[in-house]
Amino acid sequence: MSISNAWAQTEARLTWLDNRFRVDPEIEQITFVVTREQSSQSVVLVAPDGRKYYANRHSKAMSWYSDKGMDIISINHPMAGPWQALGKVSVNNGIRFISNVQLQADALPAQLYQTEVLKFSAKLTQNQQPLLLRDYLDRVRLKVIFYPLTSVLPNQANDSAPIEVGQFADDGQEYDEVAGDGIFTVALNVDVEPGKYRVEIASTNGVFKRVVEQTVLVYPAPITTSFVQSHQPLTPHSVNIEAKADQTLAGSLAAYLVVKQPQQKPTIIQQSSRLQQSHLTISWPNDAQIGKAWWRGWAYVTDSLTQRELVFRLSQQNYTQVAAVAVDFSASLAQQQAKRQLIVLHEQQQQRLFWVVVTNIVIISVLVVLLIWRRKRVVQSDLIVPK
Structure with missing residues (x-):
C-alpha cells in the first residue's frame, strides 16, 4: 500500500x-x-x-x-x-x-509589562486546517519559555537561565474557549524582570518538534499597589492603586478584589476610577474579628500608546487582624489632672519665691537708706564749732 x-x-x-x-x-x-x-x-x-x-x-x-x-x-x-x-x-x-503538521501562535505584543496577564493562543494545523486528532492533541504539551537577552533597566543583572511562564491547555477551562477544538490557550503571566527576551513556544514531551520564536521587550508595570492595614475598629483597611499618567489613559483604571476576613466568607469589591483620574482607593471595614485574613484581585487599565487593554494580577496578600489597643481614658484624665496640679504648684512656688526676693530687696534697701542717713548725722555733728 x-x-x-x-x-x-x-x-x-x-x-x-x-x-x-x-x-x-x-x-x-x-x-x-x-x-x-x-x-x-x-x-x-x-x-x-x-x-x-x-x-x-x-x-x-x-x-x-x-x-x-x-x-x-x-x-x-x-x-x-x-x-x-x-x-x-x-x-x-x-x-x-x-x-505537514505546523505550529501557529498568536503574535505577542512587542511591548509587554511586568506582572501583566494576557490571553495567548497557539494551534497545530494540518494543511492550514486545525488538527483535531484527539489521541494526538491530548498528549501535546506546549509551554511558553522566556530567554533573557538584555536588560532594559541600567545596572540590572542579566540572568540567561530560561524562565517558564505558562503552559497551554485545550480543555475549555479558564481562558480556553472550547475544549478539543485544536486551539491551545494560556493565561500568560509575564512575571519576569524588565528586559529583552526571546520567547519560545515549543512542545516539551517529544510528541512533535516544532518551535515558534518571538522577541519582546518587558517594561516595568505602569501601576503601583500599596496596602494599608487598619489597627482600629473604626478605621477601614485600604488598597491604593496608582496608574502612571504618562503610560495609561486617565479614567481607565478599574479593580476587582476578593477579600477574606476572619470568620467571614470571601466578599467581592469592584471599583473604577472617575474621569481624568489615575488612582483608586478601595477600602473595607475592619470588623474587629481576630484571625488571619487576605485579599487578592485584578487591576485593569488601558495603555495610552497602543490603546491595548492591560490586565494585572494582584497577588494574594495575607495579614493578621489583632485585638485593637484599648485606651484607658479615665487613667489618661487622671494623668492630665495630676499634670495640671503640678503646674499650679510650680507656679505657686515661683510666686512665693518672687515675693521673698522682693521683700528681701525692700528690707535691704531700707537698711541701706538708714545707714546712709545715720552717717550723715554723724558727719554733721563733727563739723559743729564750739563756742
Whole structure:
C-alpha cells in the first residue's frame, strides 16, 4: 500500500494484518499514531532497509512519544519504501497518519509589562486546517519559555537561565474557549524582570518538534499597589492603586478584589476610577474579628500608546487582624489632672519665691537708706564749732 503526498497530508487510518505501509519519496515529514493493546510494549519500527528503531533507541531524525497503549512517532525526511510496525497493534484503531503538521501562535505584543496577564493562543494545523486528532492533541504539551537577552533597566543583572511562564491547555477551562477544538490557550503571566527576551513556544514531551520564536521587550508595570492595614475598629483597611499618567489613559483604571476576613466568607469589591483620574482607593471595614485574613484581585487599565487593554494580577496578600489597643481614658484624665496640679504648684512656688526676693530687696534697701542717713548725722555733728 502506497501513501501518496496528498494522502500523507491528511489523516489516514490503516489496519493491515502485517502493519505494513509504504512511504513515497515526496513526503518530507510524517507522523503516525499507533494504538496498541493495553499493557503491551512499544512497537518496533522497521525501515525499508531493515534497520529497526525502538522507543528508547532511534534516529535523531525521529521524535518518539510512548504512552500507555499508544506510540506517536514523527519522522523527518523518511526513507521511501515499505515500513513496518511490529507489535500488538490494536485491530480497531490501527495506525493513523498525519503529515505537514505546523505550529501557529498568536503574535505577542512587542511591548509587554511586568506582572501583566494576557490571553495567548497557539494551534497545530494540518494543511492550514486545525488538527483535531484527539489521541494526538491530548498528549501535546506546549509551554511558553522566556530567554533573557538584555536588560532594559541600567545596572540590572542579566540572568540567561530560561524562565517558564505558562503552559497551554485545550480543555475549555479558564481562558480556553472550547475544549478539543485544536486551539491551545494560556493565561500568560509575564512575571519576569524588565528586559529583552526571546520567547519560545515549543512542545516539551517529544510528541512533535516544532518551535515558534518571538522577541519582546518587558517594561516595568505602569501601576503601583500599596496596602494599608487598619489597627482600629473604626478605621477601614485600604488598597491604593496608582496608574502612571504618562503610560495609561486617565479614567481607565478599574479593580476587582476578593477579600477574606476572619470568620467571614470571601466578599467581592469592584471599583473604577472617575474621569481624568489615575488612582483608586478601595477600602473595607475592619470588623474587629481576630484571625488571619487576605485579599487578592485584578487591576485593569488601558495603555495610552497602543490603546491595548492591560490586565494585572494582584497577588494574594495575607495579614493578621489583632485585638485593637484599648485606651484607658479615665487613667489618661487622671494623668492630665495630676499634670495640671503640678503646674499650679510650680507656679505657686515661683510666686512665693518672687515675693521673698522682693521683700528681701525692700528690707535691704531700707537698711541701706538708714545707714546712709545715720552717717550723715554723724558727719554733721563733727563739723559743729564750739563756742
